[in-house]
Every structure is written in C-alpha cells, then in structure tokens.
Amino acid sequence: MSVSIQFDRVVKRYGSATIIPPLSLTVKDGEFFTLLGPSGCGKTTLLRMVAGFNTIEEGVIAFDGKPVNDMPPAQRNIGMVFQNYAVFPHMNVRRNVAFGLHNRRLQRDEIDRRVDEIMETVHITEYASRMPDRLSGGQQQRVALARAIVIHPNVLLMDEPLSNLDAKLRLEMRNVIRDIQHSLGITTIYVTHDQEEAMAVSDRIAVMEQGVIQQVGTPKRLYQRPVNRFVAGFIGRSNLLNARLEGGSLVFHGTRAFPYPNALPAAADQSVIVSVRPEEFIVSKDGGGLSGKVINSIFLGLNTTYFVKLDSGETVETVEESTIDSIIPQGTPVKLGLKIDKLNVFTADGKASLTRGIGEVAEDA
Amino acid sequence: MPSAPMVMKKRKADVWVIVSLSAAALYALFLLYPLVSLLSKSVMDADGGFSLANFQRIFTRAYYLRAIGNSFKVTLAVTGVAVLLAAPLAYLTAVYRIKGRGVLEILILVSSMSAPFIGAYSWIMLFGRSGDVTVWVRETLGLSMPDIYGFQGIVIVMGLQLYSLVYMFVSGAFKSMDNSLIEASESLGCGGVRKLLKVVFPLLLPTLAAGALMVFMRTFADYGTPALIGEGYVTLPVMVYKTFMSETGANDALAAAISLVAVVTTTAVFLFQKLVVSRKKFSMSALHPIRPKPVRGIGGFLAHAYCYLIVALAMLPQCYVVYSSFRNTSGKLFTSGYGLGSYIEAFETVGRTITNTYALGFAAIVAIVLTATLIAYVVVRRPNPLNAALDVATMFPETVAGSILGIALLVSFSRRPLLFSGTAFIMVLCYTIRRLPYTVRSSSAILQQIHPSVEEASISLGASDMKTFYRVTLPMMTPGVLSGAILSFIMIITELSASIILYTTRTKTMTLEIYSQIIRGNDGVAAAISSVLTFSTIILLAVFFKVSGKKEIEL
Numbered sequence A: 001m002s003v004s005i006q007f008d009r010v011v012k013r014y015g016s017a018t019i020i021p022p023l024s025l026t027v028k029d030g031e032f033f034t035l036l037g038p039s040g041c042g043k044t045t046l047l048r049m050v051a052g053f054n055t056i057e058e059g060v061i062a063f064d065g066k067p068v069n070d071m072p073p074a075q076r077n078i079g080m081v082f083q084n085y086a087v088f089p090h091m092n093v094r095r096n097v098a099f100g101l102h103n104r105r106l107q108r109d110e111i112d113r114r115v116d117e118i119m120e121t122v123h124i125t126e127y128a129s130r131m132p133d134r135l136s137g138g139q140q141q142r143v144a145l146a147r148a149i150v151i152h153p154n155v156l157l158m159d160e161p162l163s164n165l166d167a168k169l170r171l172e173m174r175n176v177i178r179d180i181q182h183s184l185g186i187t188t189i190y191v192t193h194d195q196e197e198a199m200a201v202s203d204r205i206a207v208m209e210q211g212v213i214q215q216v217g218t219p220k221r222l223y224q225r226p227v228n229r230f231v232a233g234f235i236g237r238s239n240l241l242n243a244r245l246e247g248g249s250l251v252f253h254g255t256r257a258f259p260y261p262n263a264l265p266a267a268a269d270q271s272v273i274v275s276v277r278p279e280e281f282i283v284s285k286d287g288g289g290l291s292g293k294v295i296n297s298i299f300l301g302l303n304t305t306y307f308v309k310l311d312s313g314e315t316v317e318t319v320e321e322s323t324i325d326s327i328i329p330q331g332t333p334v335k336l337g338l339k340i341d342k343l344n345v346f347t348a349d350g351k352a353s354l355t356r357g358i359g360e361v362a363e364d365a
Numbered sequence B: 001m002p003s004a005p006m007v008m009k010k011r012k013a014d015v016w017v018i019v020s021l022s023a024a025a026l027y028a029l030f031l032l033y034p035l036v037s038l039l040s041k042s043v044m045d046a047d048g049g050f051s052l053a054n055f056q057r058i059f060t061r062a063y064y065l066r067a068i069g070n071s072f073k074v075t076l077a078v079t080g081v082a083v084l085l086a087a088p089l090a091y092l093t094a095v096y097r098i099k100g101r102g103v104l105e106i107l108i109l110v111s112s113m114s115a116p117f118i119g120a121y122s123w124i125m126l127f128g129r130s131g132d133v134t135v136w137v138r139e140t141l142g143l144s145m146p147d148i149y150g151f152q153g154i155v156i157v158m159g160l161q162l163y164s165l166v167y168m169f170v171s172g173a174f175k176s177m178d179n180s181l182i183e184a185s186e187s188l189g190c191g192g193v194r195k196l197l198k199v200v201f202p203l204l205l206p207t208l209a210a211g212a213l214m215v216f217m218r219t220f221a222d223y224g225t226p227a228l229i230g231e232g233y234v235t236l237p238v239m240v241y242k243t244f245m246s247e248t249g250a251n252d253a254l255a256a257a258i259s260l261v262a263v264v265t266t267t268a269v270f271l272f273q274k275l276v277v278s279r280k281k282f283s284m285s286a287l288h289p290i291r292p293k294p295v296r297g298i299g300g301f302l303a304h305a306y307c308y309l310i311v312a313l314a315m316l317p318q319c320y321v322v323y324s325s326f327r328n329t330s331g332k333l334f335t336s337g338y339g340l341g342s343y344i345e346a347f348e349t350v351g352r353t354i355t356n357t358y359a360l361g362f363a364a365i366v367a368i369v370l371t372a373t374l375i376a377y378v379v380v381r382r383p384n385p386l387n388a389a390l391d392v393a394t395m396f397p398e399t400v401a402g403s404i405l406g407i408a409l410l411v412s413f414s415r416r417p418l419l420f421s422g423t424a425f426i427m428v429l430c431y432t433i434r435r436l437p438y439t440v441r442s443s444s445a446i447l448q449q450i451h452p453s454v455e456e457a458s459i460s461l462g463a464s465d466m467k468t469f470y471r472v473t474l475p476m477m478t479p480g481v482l483s484g485a486i487l488s489f490i491m492i493i494t495e496l497s498a499s500i501i502l503y504t505t506r507t508k509t510m511t512l513e514i515y516s517q518i519i520r521g522n523d524g525v526a527a528a529i530s531s532v533l534t535f536s537t538i539i540l541l542a543v544f545f546k547v548s549g550k551k552e553i554e555l
C-alpha cells in the first residue's frame, strides 16, 4: 500500500547553516517524483529527512496526512536504494533480498515466495546464491532494488541509484526502474542531478537550487514553460538573449520587433532575457529574423548543430534536422527565425517569467 | 496538508545514547573512581584532612627525588637508544633490498610482543653476576665483565625491546611515502644526505615522534625490568610498588603521591602526542611506494650486518630462554645435557597457571570484544562530546603504569559492597581496562572503511539499531575486531605489572609464576614457562596474520 507524502514548511539546519529553508510540497500516491538539482542543493538531505535518517528542524513531513517526524526509520516502511548499492557484503543475494522480510516476521514460505517473485522481476534469479563481491555493478543495483521493493514499502526512496553505472547500463537500468515502479505503483522519490534521466523516468520533477524548490511539474511543462532562467538553463539547453519587451513585442539588438502574444498582459515595457532552445530557431539563408554568421557546425546524423554569432555579438546554438543538402559552411551569413509560441521570456534578473501559462500549471507545489 | 501540530524536535532515546551512557558509567566506576580515590589519597593526612605533606616528603627527600630522576634518566636513555637503533634499521630496510627482510620483520614483531622482564631475566642469566657468559669469561679468560645491573641494564633490555615499536612506526611511514617525493628532491638537485635531512627526515618526524613517545610511556610505566635488573636503581613504578606493598607499614598515601607524579607525567606525554604530534602527521598515500634497491659491495655488507646484528641482539634473550628451558637441571641449577625436565616440572607443579592465564585471558577478551566494538561504534558513528570523552577514556589506561592501576583497583574494591579484591573478576577487569585500546583502535579503523549506507539500508528494511549492529555492522567488522582482539590477548598474557598487585594464589598466571620462579632462582621452570608464553605469542601472531591478511601490525 503506497501513500502520498506531504511536506509542510519543512526546514533543515546543520548548526547555524540553513540547508533547506521552509519547503512545502506534496507527492501524490503512486507517483514517480524526482528531485533534480545541481550538486549540493540539498536533494540527499531532503530525501534522508523522508527516510528518517536526518532530523527535521521545523515543519512536518506526513505520510497520508499522518506526521512521521518522530517515527524511527525502521518503522516508516520505506524502501531505500543507495548510490553505492549498500548491498550487505556478507550475505548472498537471496539473503540480502529476504533481509527486510525476516524483520517483518513473515512465514518462511511467504518469504520464499515473495523473494522468488521479485528476483524474477528484476532478473537476478540466477545469481540467488552468489555473494555480492562476485556481482557486477548493475547486478548489485538490481539486488538493492529488489531488496527495497520486496517489503512492499509505502515509499521508495532512491538517491542517485544509477550514477555509479556506465552509460549503457544507466539507460537500461532506468527503464527497469521505471517499469517496475509503474507496475507496482509505489510512491517513489528519486534523486538525480542528471536532467535527462529525470525527464525519462519521472511523472513529475521538482527542480531545486540551494534548498529551494524552483518549480514542480511534468517533464514536458518544465521543458516548455520554465518559471525562471535557472530552470530554463538546467532542463535542456537554452540560449539566453538580451532583448526589450516593448508594447507586447520583443525587440532584439538592432532588429525589428517580434510580436509576442504570450507575454503576461500586466508586463510593463522592460529589459528581458529571452530563452530560446536550439530547436526553436529556424535557420535560413534569406528568411526573416536575427542575422548572424555560422562560426561552427557539428553533424550529428539526425540533426546538425550550428553555432551562430549574431550581429549583437552573442553566440547561439541551433539545431536543425539534417538535410540531404550540404552543411552550411563556416562564415555564411544566416537569418535565424524564431518559433515565437515556444519562446520563454524572463525578467532581466532571470528570477521570474513574463510568459503566459506558467501560473496555470503551478501544480499544488 | 496536515495542520502543523506541535512537533517534538527530538526522536525517542536512541539506543546508542544508552550504550554511550552505560560505557561512560562503567568507565566512571572502574577507571575514574579507582584512580581518583587512589590519587586523592595523596593529598590527605592520616585523618582524611587536606595535606601536602606527602608531596613535601617526595620533593625534599633525596630518596624519592632520586627515583623520579632515575625514571626520567632511564626513560630518556631508552627512548634515545630505541630511536637510534630503529630509525637507521627502518631506513635501510625501506631503501635497500635486505635479504630475509620478511623474517627480520617477524622477529622484530615477536620481540615487541614479549614481556620485557623476561628479557631482563635472560640478560641476567647471560651476563649477570653468575651468568653463563660472565662465568665463562672469568674462568677461561680471567677477565671480569662490566656490570649489567642498574641503569645500563635497564637501558639495554628496554632499548633492545622497544626499538621494535619505533621500527614498526617508522617503517610504516616509509611504506606510505611516495617515491616520487624522493625523486622530486633528487631532480631538484637535492640528493644524498641533504635529501635525507631536508625531505625524508621532516616527513618522518611526526611518526618518529609518535613512536618515541610510545617508547617513553612504556618505559616510564614498566615495573618488571627495573625490579629485576635495576637492583638499587629504583624507578617510580618500583617505588610505588615497594611503598604500597611494604610489609613494614604500607603507606597508601605516599604511594598515591608517587603515583600522581607518574600519572601526571605520562598523561602530559599522552596529551602531547594526541594534541600536538598526531595533528602534525602528514597524510601520505603512496601510489608509487619506495622500491628497495639491491645493494652490493662493502655498503651492502654493512647494511646487512647492521640489520642482522640489531635483530639478533634483540632476539638473543628470547632464544636463550628457550634454549635454557631444554637444559637439564638438578635442584635449581642447570646441569649438562638436554631434556624436557623443566617442562615436566613446570606442568606438574604450576600447570595451573597456564590454564589460569588462558581462562582469565579468555574471559577478558570476551569482555573486551563486547565493549570495544560498541565503543568503537559510538565513537566513529556518533561523534559528540560524550563519545569523544569516551574515546579518551578508553585510550587513557595505556598511559597509566600497570602497577598504579592495579593499586587503584585494589584500594577501591576491597570493601563491601564493591568487594572484588582477590577474585578472578578483578583480574579480568584489570586486563579488560588495560588492553581494550588495541581492540577499540582496530575496530574503529575498520568501521571507518564501512560506508554508513549499508547500516541505513538495514534500518530502512525494518531492522532495529541493535539488530543492524549485530547482523550487519559487526559481521562486516569481524576482521578488524579479530585482529585487535588477538593483539589484546597477547598483551594480556604477557601482562605483569598490574596483575602482580591483584593476584592471589588461585589467580596466578604464567607471567606471575615466571616472575616468582625467577625471584626464587628456579631458572629451569622459569625458562620453561617463559617458552610456553613465547610459543603462545608466536602462534597467536601467526593466527593474526592469517586472520587479518596483513603483513604488518599497526599499534
């Protein structure tokens, strides 16, 4: 049986340093929820507060509305998967997986049944009697996963479970994790600093910076409508261009105005930052748009990346689907059109969005 | 959203807090209370009032002042000798390929683990007034040997035993020194002796100092060697023992005052080591350890000669004792021919002491493992002021002379309701307190290698703190705990200075029996039991290396 998790004005301090200022958040029942942020932003800290390994200085963390602040970790019924696997090195695979069930004093045949079933699910049956030092990293991570979910936890907590694996295995394991989570429907909090991984597995993502949640939303929302410059830069790649918002239009350095119907109606004329993803440019030799020169290109098969130096002096990155024609040579003057409806516009300090549609999706954060 | 209720900030009492508090209570009862009650006697007059008369007596009478002076003189001399013998030895074995280095290191280790007073006894058998060498020199060469008793005797015996400690410290540091440091120095035009002085020596200095301080503390606290070979040369531990055990009116208060002087000295050295020297240590890790170079020619010959000579001299007493144990005896005298007579006599008359040694040692080692693992856990995993204090408390007994700890336990636990004097319990207690540090150190060291997430995994799977400790942490700590326990055990069975205060005929152990057989002049039996002790040590060391898979011991 899984639960929803409420964070109500939760605070974490180490000594006098406040690592997490009051933070509120709700993780829904059965949801795959990811904490994403740069190193040192407090993801692990927050996760360990849910697990009960870190104290909570202020506020409440509740499972289905029942505060768990004072509940010892052993009683929270959580499954935890660690970055370094933390497989018990002195027990074989089967005993590792069965460990939590023994603590629950289940019948022996019940334990055997559940252990067999989960080992089947994560494909480690053939290693059942092996000791962990004779398993590969990926196999150990599967054991850790099986061990965490076999107890039917209320919540599954994973702290960068894939970061010690090589790139290929990382892709494979993230699908395993995603599929198992889906089929079991366990509320899951997943920590990573890899935005691509976060996008691939999550129902919703919270982007954190310095202990503060910047935005919560579906991967699609975060990508398309970031609330501020930080999120725009952290999720996917963004070109940030200086411009002015004047009478509902965007005016770039020395070009004509681009009408911007998505601007907040209340937004006054001001200097702004325009966030343009590489695929939101339309590169052409003689169409309309910002003018510049190709300074470099990378052919990546499906796409071709161009680096273009604008007349304003800013360098931007664009992505075009590769065509059968030749690649645009270096030094060629080009025009960059803009997919206006996809652009995001931020205040000059980058802290707030001036694009419509953000407020509507400020999902219960 | 739940409305925020009043939230208790603290979780329910952590079981580890209870462990810390219990350990602290035990230390307060069995270490602090005895030491304080002994030492506080030093400032009391006969009626229990405050008085500095004892100190006045100690610091004005030549008899006492001389003992204090003797202690410092002999300790400094031993420390100097140990360093001068060991540092070149460690350097030579690190830099040159000395043939048989493995064997040398094992021999050095064995000599570091033996009871010093057995060395003293052996030197007396060889070079004493009626020692074999002395007699031979007198009868065949008509010459007289220099006197072995007194200051020089203590320095020879202790120096040749404790150089092994310095060697182990320094050669450990050499092993962690990266060869590129030396190469860098040479490439910068600094080679030869200058390189030694400017690069190697400064890097080694903190380790050398740590080893030297260890020698200092051990020598300062040793009772058996000065008691046997010192004769008129009285040091503090001997004086404490004499004053306390004196049949003509034991003077507890005076013994307490002398003890206080000794404890203050060793504590100062201990703190200096902990607060100054150990902070200065360079953290080095050798990616490219120094590869010993082959040596040939006259230099090679001298290097080998030096190493072999030192180790042979240090092993001489052990070997001679074993040799003597196989000689035939008649009454108390050795006669010609060899046999097992001494062993048979030893097993028949005092075989009980062998079983006593193992029984008491075993009881103590169980207590040590039970407490040391828990203490190591709280010290490493729950850093807080209480546990830091606990860490110091566990290490402190190493610095207190055994005879002082023995007296402290005896005077504190000889009245109801804490009447333990004369029991096996007080022996076990004393062994546990004195030899715990070895196991605590090795347990902490291995625990630091174990990532806490393994324990958290267990807890998150519903295991209690204690269950996690015994089912997950402890099994992973096993190699470290075992190797520490073996060291503790070796140090228990070679213990003399505290147990000599606490034993009764029923709890007499091998070392005590050896000591009294020596005093009685029963050399054959003394040699036989000493050999049993030596063999036990060697076997235990072999087990240690097997268990730990290590090639050396860190003290």
Ligand SMILES: Nc1ncnc2c1ncn2[C@@H]1O[C@H](COP(=O)(O)OP(=O)(O)OP(=O)(O)O)[C@@H](O)[C@H]1O
Pocket: A014, A019, A037, A038, A039, A040, A041, A042, A043, A044, A045, A046, A193
């Ligand atoms: N025990 C501690 N005492 C003091 N500060 C701590 C402690 N643990 C973490 N911190 C601080 O809290 C902040 C957040 O740490 P946390 O481990 O949660 O980061 P993270 O987001 O998980 O980073 P990473 O991606 O590198 O794992 C960091 O600045 C860290 O220095």
Ligand SMILES: [Mg+2]
Pocket: A043, A044, A045, A159
């Ligand atoms: Mg982290």
